[in-house]
Amino acid sequence: xxxxxxxxxxxxxxxxxxxxxxxxxxxxxxxxxxxxxxxxxxxxxxxxxxxxxxxxxxxxxxxxxxxxxxxxxxxxxxxxxxxxxxxxxxxxxxxxxxxxxxxxxxxxxxxxxxxxxxxxxxxxxxxxxxxxxxxxxxxxxxxxxxxxxxxxxxxxxxxxxxxxxxxxxxxxxxxxxxxxxxxxxxxxxxxxxxxxxxxxxxxxxxxxxxxxxxxxxxxxxxxxxxxxxxxxxxxxxxxxxxxxxxxxxxxxxxxxxxxxxxxxxxxxxxxxxxxxxxxxxxxxxxxxxxxxxxxxxxxxxxxxxxxxxxxxxxxxxx
Amino acid sequence: xxxxxxxxxxxxxxxxxxxxxxxxxxxxxxxxxxxxxxxxxxxxxxxxxxxxxxxxxxxxxxxxxxxxxxxxxxxxxxxxxxxxxxxxxxxxxxxxxxxxxxxxxxxxxxxxxxxxxxxxxxxxxxxxxxxxxxxxxxxxxxxxxxxxxxxxxxxxxxxxxxxxxxxxxxxxxxxxxxxxxxxxxxxxxxxxxxxxxxxxxxxxxxxxxxxxxxxxxxxxxxxxxxxxxxxxxxxxxxxxxxxxxxxxxxxxxxxxxxxxxxxxxxxxxxxxxxxxxxxxxxxxxx
Numbered sequence: 073x074x075x076x077x078x079x080x081x082x083x084x085x086x087x088x089x090x091x092x093x094x095x096x097x098x099x100x101x102x103x104x105x106x107x108x109x110x111x112x113x114x115x116x117x118x119x120x121x122x123x124x125x126x127x128x129x130x131x132x133x134x135x136x137x138x139x140x141x142x143x144x145x146x147x148x149x150x151x152x153x154x155x156x157x158x159x160x161x162x163x164x165x166x167x168x169x170x171x172x173x174x175x176x177x178x179x180x181x182x183x184x185x186x187x188x189x190x191x192x193x194x195x196x197x198x199x200x201x202x203x204x205x206x207x208x209x210x211x212x213x214x215x216x217x218x219x220x221x222x223x224x225x226x227x228x229x230x231x232x233x234x235x236x237x238x239x240x241x242x243x244x245x246x247x248x249x250x251x252x253x254x255x256x257x258x259x260x261x262x263x264x265x266x267x268x269x270x271x272x273x274x275x276x277x278x279x280x281x282x283x284x285x286x287x288x289x290x291x292x293x294x295x296x297x298x299x300x301x302x303x304x305x306x307x308x309x310x311x312x313x314x315x316x317x318x319x320x321x322x323x324x325x326x327x328x329x330x331x332x333x334x335x336x337x338x339x340x341x342x343x344x345x346x347x348x349x350x351x352x353x354x355x356x357x358x359x360x361x362x363x364x365x366x367x368x369x370x371x372x373x374x375x376x377x378x379x380x381x382x383x384x385x386x387x388x389x390x
Numbered sequence: 391x392x393x394x395x396x397x398x399x400x401x402x403x404x405x406x407x408x409x410x411x412x413x414x415x416x417x418x419x420x421x422x423x424x425x426x427x428x429x430x431x432x433x434x435x436x437x438x439x440x441x442x443x444x445x446x447x448x449x450x451x452x453x454x455x456x457x458x459x460x461x462x463x464x465x466x467x468x469x470x471x472x473x474x475x476x477x478x479x480x481x482x483x484x485x486x487x488x489x490x491x492x493x494x495x496x497x498x499x500x501x502x503x504x505x506x507x508x509x510x511x512x513x514x515x516x517x518x519x520x521x522x523x524x525x526x527x528x529x530x531x532x533x534x535x536x537x538x539x540x541x542x543x544x545x546x547x548x549x550x551x552x553x554x555x556x557x558x559x560x561x562x563x564x565x566x567x568x569x570x571x572x573x574x575x576x577x578x579x580x581x582x583x584x585x586x587x588x589x590x591x592x593x594x595x596x597x598x599x600x601x602x603x604x605x606x607x608x609x610x611x612x613x614x615x616x617x618x619x620x621x622x623x624x625x626x627x628x629x630x631x632x633x634x635x636x637x638x639x640x641x642x643x644x645x646x647x648x649x650x651x652x653x654x655x656x657x658x659x660x661x662x663x664x665x666x667x668x669x670x671x672x673x674x675x676x
Contacts, residue, residue, distance in 0.1 A: 102529070124529070126525070126560070128552070128556060129552075129555070129556075131552035133514075133515070133518075133549040134518045134552030134555075134556055137515040137518035137519050137553070138518045138519070138522040138556065139522060141518065141520060141521060141524075142522040142523070142526050144500065144507070144508065144519075144523070145522065145523045146530070147529070149522075164512055165512075165515050165549065168509055168510075168511070168512050169509060169510075169515050169519055172499065172509050173500050174500070174501055
């Protein structure tokens with residue numbers, strides 16, 4: 073299934089394509105941005121459906137609240153900005169006027185994770201999953217590649233209520249196809265073996281990293297399984313339990329703070345459902361910095377080697 | 391909206407006084423909440439629910455209804471009272487305000503009570519929600535109008551000015567904002583805490599049509615609403631000059647009444663004054 077030489081595209085590109093599909097098929101869909109139409113890939117929708125596109129200027133709080141008004145009036149607004157600004161800058165507006173208000177708003181948080189690269193930590197969203205998954209009424213989706221991002225965008229419009237979609241800036245390997253199953257709320261096994269010793273649970277661009285690790289581990293003679301948990305909320309408990317039962321130890325890999333993200337969600341689940349050893353790959357209570365995406369991932373402990381080491385640690389703890 | 395005849399005007403004025411009485415009773419029962427703002431906006435809420443709005447209390451979700459967005463959610467008690475008088479909820483239910491399992495949350499929650507259009511309380515985000523509602527009407531070619539009641543203090547929020555800028559750009563003319571210019575906020579007079587003047591010049595600079603009225607003169611207010619409906623180029627803001635605590639002498643103009651409810655003995659005095667005002671008092675203990 074996974075080829076290292078696979079085509080590379082950014083998940084934000086999939087978002088832009090998904091938006092256009094929605095524009096073509098659903099007249100209720102409208103899009104808003106806060107001076108980031110091109111970078112968030114909302115531009116294609118804006119060009120094709122200018123009457124359903126609203127440029128808010130550099131005003132993320134206004135963008136979220138206007139969307140909240142649209143969302144309670146029969147529209148399906150998608151708001152696009154960098155995740156550090158939306159849902160960062162406008163977090164309270166999202167909490168009150170989108171989540172508590174139960175307005176049908178889809179929040180597209182772009183430039184998530186450390187792979188944003190040279191822009192530096194101000195523009196690298198590394199706490200956003202934690203913010204959003206603790207919010208009642210909110211669903212949280214982190215697609216693993218551009219193809220899945222397109223599917224997730226289209227799927228978000230079909231579920232009623234607030235959804236947070238998280239996208240990355242950097243081009244990464246396309247690891248799924250149009251035929252790969254995708255259902256919101258349902259995790260998918262992307263790598264399996266007869267007797268996996270450790271299960272790797274990942275989201276976003278870390279799924280491809282996990283697959284690379286799995287491939288290398290296999291060459292070293294160690295079997296693992298990789299579960300793509302694109303929907304962090306609601307969490308697919310039965311898929312996690314099944315993986316936990318088969319492996320007895322897990323590694324969670326995400327481009328986010330170790331605290332509060334997918335790792336937190338998985339740990340909460342197993343603490344209640346029957347504990348097992350879990351190792352966490354992500355940012356350890358630190359901000360990022362400027363640099364090239366791949367060197368930042370290595371420096372902050374989210375490289376392929378880091379995942380392999382975490383797998384070995386997890387196995388030892390069984 | 392029908393013309394405002396003299397008889398109707400008199401009815402609305404008397405209704406506003408009765409609403410103030412019910413408000414005081416409601417706040418005493420709740421034991422906490424805001425007094426000054428709701429009292430100051432009683433005349434405008436009477437005018438909105440009983441003259442201006444095209445609505446049907448029996449069908450709160452009617453698609454063609456005018457939308458009333460309350461941005462400064464803390465004055466929601468006067469809205470609940472107006473809604474109770476209009477038939478959205480039993481008057482008796484006002485006693486549940488701020489209590490557990492009540493539909494009447496301390497700050498309004500959209501999905502708790504039919505007829506409440508948005509969740510509000512945190513200031514500065516009502517106008518932009520009203521813009522979203524009005525934009526949806528434009529996209530769908532619907533005729534309903536959107537009204538947004540705001541406080542003056544929330545013009546210190548950046549989000550408010552982002553919204554004002556946006557509405558000017560997109561000429562949201564099916565939206566009328568109503569600013570309760572009562573000059574007070576929690577920490578004192580608005581012009582001491584963070585000066586807002588000149589509000590008129592600021593709105594005009596952001597491409598809005600501005601009308602200033604005496605917020606206790608229902609006729610003036612209704613005239614302003616009519617004028618706003620006739621303007622198709624710009625959004626309109628009605629700056630309503632009001633007296634916080636209006637109708638209760640010891641609350642009028644006193645910012646310390648912004649965020650507290652009267653105690654039983656204070657309520658007794660307040661009710662006595664309001665009943666005198668309504669010319670319906672017979673004894674101290676009525």
